[in-house]
Each structure stands twice: as structure tokens, then as C-alpha cells.
Amino acid sequence: MQAVVIQSPGVVEVTQVPDPEPGPRDVVVKVAGCGICGTDLHILEGEFAPTLPVVPGHEFAGEVVAVGAEVPADRVRVGDRVAVDPSLHCGECYYCRRGRGNLCENWNAIGVSVPGGAAEYAKAPFANCFVLPEGVSTADAALIEPLSCAVRGFDVLRPHMADHVLIYGAGTMGLMMMELAKRAGAATVEVVDLNPARLGTAELLGCTATAATPDELDRPRGWDVVIDCTGVVAAIEDGLGRVAPGGTFQQFGVSAQKAEARFSPYRVYNKEITIVGSMAVLHSFERAGDLFVGGVLRPDVMISDRFPLADYPKAIEQFRNGVGRKIQVQPFLT
Template sequence: MRAVLFTEPGTATTAEVPDPRPAPGEVVVEVASCGLCGTDMHILDGELPSSRYPLVPGHELTGKVVALGAGVTTPVVGTRVAVDPNMPCGACHYCRIGRGNLCDDYSAIGVTRDGGFAELVAVPARCCYTLPHTLSAAAAGLVEPLSCAVHALNRLPRRPAEHYLIYGAGTMGLMMAAVVRDAGAASVSVVDPNEDRLLFAKSFAADAIATDSAAFDRPQGFEVVIDATGVIAAIEDGLGRVRKGGTFLQFGVADPARTAAFSPFRVYNSEIDIIGSMAVHNSFQPAVDLLTSGLTLDPLVSDVFGLDRFDDAVAAFRSGTGRKIHIAPVGI
């Protein structure tokens, strides 16, 4: 089969590799679509210590089951599925207290084992979630990132009719805007230095947009502020935009070596809640249910590339043009 292969940090190639064989409890999925994510860039650049090389990357995958390993009765061959790439160990302290996304021995499809930038991939059957054939290809490929947004939403107080400020009009910021709007936000404001992305945000899910948060007319601040950038300057600014009794959600992935400055006195004196949200936790099926019940995210997908154009996909991602980029291993 054909697959994208990260042979070492900084080197990606499309190559012929052996077809995967399903181990007991696994299925083989013919990959229809797999999203390109910032995590893939960190792996390509050698910035994710848990990764190994050579590696077939890609963890936002969807496709069709084409083979079953021993002991698998469901999903059956022909089932359309989205694949949860996360594989907590099940034995560490955090797994045992029901916090598998914080697992001490975490592994993941496309990160620590071969993933979805390939025509075929072997995955645990338990990681497969059935999708209706009526769901669009674009929506099917967004289940995994949407599940991250759903987990983030579940971390918030979720009080009705509150005003939200979101830093970042990239895919995840836009997805968070759509999710909080669907959950009953009174208003959603989005700040980003990229004016083209802001214009799309306004047409997609934002009530107000700005390149500088000072432009928003909310002197008392926002009930909920969400960072979807990981940029320290945005985080520091966002912490200052939370109203008394409000919540700041750290959703973007920051450089682990960086720190942000804030006023502990203000956090104390204004009773500000600071919350983190990491990856997926009991949120994959709810993400499928949201998409199948009418949440429309298809416009987030701006580009689809075949395996042979993976370098073009990476260039488009790094340039910041467009929105969500999908790789389609079969059919393009």
C-alpha cells in the first residue's frame, strides 16, 4: 500500500509499505480521509518525545472497515467508522480513577504507532465509532478534532446565555465557536491577527471579530475566555479579559518550555476559574452524535490533498492559508 512515512525528524516521503495485518481485537480500515493537525507538524519536526521513527502519521482518521482480526465481531466489514486514536494504558493511577486522557503511559494511533496517512491502517476495534453513510466526507473527517472541542466544553461551567471570547480563528478556535454557540452562548467574539480568517469566522459562528481584543465593547469582561492558540501573548491578554467570577479555558497547546505572567491576586480577588482541557475524554460518541444531529462543520475543510501531495499539504498548513486540511489516501 501507499503511505506517508516520517523516516526521521524533518523528513517525510510517500512510499510503498507492507499492508497492515489486523492483530486479535483489531480491524483494518481503508482510510477515506485523515486531517492534518499541529501534532503532525510537531512529530515531523521532532518535537514530540513520545513519537518513534519511522512512523506513518495521522490521527484524525475515518474510513471503511475492510478486514477483521481474530475475535472481532463488530464493526463488520463495510462499516463506515471514525477512529478514536487515543489508547490509554488502563492500568496507571489516572486510568484507574477515570482520567484516561491523563494516562502516564499514553499511546496513540499516528503518534506512537502507525496512523491514517495511508491507504490502510490497523486499529483496535474498540476505537471504531460507526458513522451513517449520509454523513459527508468532510464531517466524517472532523469527528476527532470535534471530540476535543466537546471535551473542552464539558470542562466549562456551561451556564446558559454567557458571553464568550475566543483567541484564534484557526480550525480549533472556529470549532469551539460553533460548539459553544450550539450549547447556548449569548454571544461569541473571536480575535485573531489574520483578517481573512476573521472574515470567515464572522460568516461561520462569530458575532464579533477583531484583530485586537481591546476593540470589543465589554468593559466588564467576558464570562468565558478561551485560548485556542497556545500563544503566550494571547494567553496573558485573555486572562485579563475574564470578568469577575468568570472562567479562562486553556485549550491551545503552548510550548511546554514557556510560562505566562498573570496576577494571582486578581484570580483570588475576582474568583476567576482557570481550567485546562487536554485531548479527548468520553467525548468521541457525543461528537459523532452532534454531527449526525445537525451541527454543520463542513465549511471548515478548505483543502483536500492526495498522498502524493503531502508536501503541498504541509506547505499550506505552515503558511496559515485556508482552514482544515484533509489528506485523502484513496480516491484522489
């Protein structure tokens, strides 16, 4: 089959690899759509995956074309359309046993450390499959994976009704966090980004206000919840100072591993500021699937570009340049 292979840092090829064979408790998915995200860029730059070469793609959905001998027929069958949770928590280590599988000491993920969905076919455990109901586009359902990271983010935030929320970054993740904040009962959701085109999308989707900087927003007491979806140190340092007394700052965006940010420990103490992180998916994929089926996202807005698999290098370059929103490759795009 045709697949994208990240051979070594900076080297990406679209090439022929053997078709995947399902293990006893696996399915093989014919990929309809696979999203590109910052993690893919980190893998390509050699920052994240210890196991190159790898077929990237941890955000994908498609049709089941083969099932292993032990896959229960009442769970997943050939012909089902599924979105795939890429998490491969070991279930055996200290953190898995404490219910914190996203911190697994033997952490693996489909499309990060084992072959992923940037290919015509991909293998996954049946237990990682969310079966899509009628009326949901298969390719669009690749958005369930990033949405499940956002749902995890809200599990950590534990928001309150009528919070004032400020989000840094109106890329795909910022927009998803915005949609969930609205659902979670926020009184206002404001979005800042330096890119005016991205702010236009946030406005289209119905946030309270947008600006290039919070200085332009009228919230003198600060925000109850500030979420960084940029990973950019300047935004993080600014955001930490915008949290209202008693409020919470969430680090959701992925920074460079060596990045460091400055904040006022006195203010964190004196104003009882909470700082939290959120990493990937934890028991949040099913719930993200339910929200997606319920229409929490507008895929026509969230997905800006659909490329054939052969154009993966072009697609990731466009992503690197910050053009568009969620960019997908579709191996069987016609």
C-alpha cells in the same frame, strides 16, 4: 501500501510500507480522509513523539476492509464506514483507573506513537470505531476527532446558559469551539484573530462579533469564558486579563513545551478567576460523532483543502504557513 512516514525530526517521506494486518480485536480501515493538525507539526519537528519513525495521522475516517477474529459482528463489520478515536489509553495505570485516561501514564495514540491514518490503510481497535450512518460523507467524518477534543474542552469548562464567550484564534479549533459555545447556550460568542480571512469564516458561521483585538469589542466587564485556541503566549497573556470576575480561562491551544506566560495572581484571587486546561479526547468521541451526524459543523466550510497522499509534504507546509482551515489528505482521491 503507500504511506506517509516521518523518519526523523524534519524528514517526511511518502513511501511504500507493509499493509497492516488486524489483531484479533482490530479492524483495518481503508482511509477516505485524514486531517492535518498542529500535533502533526509537533511530531514532524521532533517535539512530541518519542517513537520515530511513525506514520502520522490521528484524525481519520474510512471504510472497514478487514476485521479480526474477535470483533463482534454487531459492532463493526466489513463495509462499515467509521471514524476512528485515536486514543490508546492503557486502562491499567493510576490515571486510567481514576477515569482520566487522557493523562495515561502509558499514553499512546494512533498516528502519534503507532501507525496512523496518513496512509492507504490503517489499523485500529474495533472499540475505537464510531460507525457512520447513511448520509454522512466518510472523508468529512475525519472532523469528528478534532470535534471530540472540543467536546472534551466543554466538559472541562462546564459552561452556563447566557455566558459571554471570547475565543482567541479562528483556525479549525477556534471555529469548532465557537460552534459548541453557541450550542451550549452562550449569550454571545466573539472571536479574535490577527488574520482577517479567518475572521471572515467565523462571521460566515455566525459568531456575534469579530475583531483583531478585544479592545475593539464592547464588553467592559470582560468575558465569562475566555478560550485560547492559539497557543501563542501574547494571546494567552492578553486573554487571562480579559476574564470577567467569576469567569474562567481555558488553555485549549497547544503552546511550545517551554513557553511561559505571565498573569496577575492577585486578580485570579481577588476576582475568583478559574484557569483550566483541556487535553485531547476523554470519553468524548461518541458524543462528538452524534453532534457531527446532527450537523453541528459545516464540513464544506471547515475543510478548505483536500490533497492526494503524495502531496503530504506540501499539505503540511501549507498548514505551517497558516493558509486555509482543516487540510486533509485523501489517499484514494481521484
